[in-house]
Amino acid sequence: MTIAGKLQDYIAGEGIAYDTVAHHRTATTSQSAQAAHIPGSRLAKSVVVHHETGYVLAVVPSTHRIELSTLQDLMNRRLGLASEEEVSSLFSDCDIGAVPPIGPAYDVPVILDESLGDASDVYFEGGDHKTLVHVTGPNFRSLMKDAQIARFSHLP
Numbered sequence: 001m002t003i004a005g006k007l008q009d010y011i012a013g014e015g016i017a018y019d020t021v022a023h024h025r026t027a028t029t030s031q032s033a034q035a036a037h038i039p040g041s042r043l044a045k046s047v048v049v050h051h052e053t054g055y056v057l058a059v060v061p062s063t064h065r066i067e068l069s070t071l072q073d074l075m076n077r078r079l080g081l082a083s084e085e086e087v088s089s090l091f092s093d094c095d096i097g098a099v100p101p102i103g104p105a106y107d108v109p110v111i112l113d114e115s116l117g118d119a120s121d122v123y124f125e126g127g128d129h130k131t132l133v134h135v136t137g138p139n140f141r142s143l144m145k146d147a148q149i150a151r152f153s154h155l156p
Helices: 005-013 029-036 068-075 084-090 137-143
Strands: 019-022 043-051 054-061 110-113 121-125 131-136 148-150
Touching: 005 131, 029 043, 029 121, 043 068, 043 084, 068 110, 121 137, 131 137
Parallel strands: 043 121, 054 110, 110 148
Antiparallel strands: 019 131, 043 054, 121 131
């Protein structure tokens, strides 16, 4: 598969150069990093959380875990993990578990962990379990220009 249509259209509309990295089918972002031979610290993992008025995409390195209580404090909202059904309806052209971190392509606000802020290259799921999208760090930060940036994750 190529990357998800909404994602591809959004990146093209922003004028961002990217390439894709094919790998064998994986079940987790950590496995994707291994399969694609890239550092997990440069693979952006997306976690969809819900609150009383909508959704937010929390984006962290694949090597990190989200601190939900810290995220709740930052957003001043009660948060929970979105169900597979909720994720499917928001990211209808993506496989479950292969959600790209580019929330604006799907009208979902993004909160970006600051640990991704100075990466020279960033990789992320393209919408399936066999394709990663690769962009330069500056281009990733450009795609994330409207994201709230904060520290809300840690290494396990």
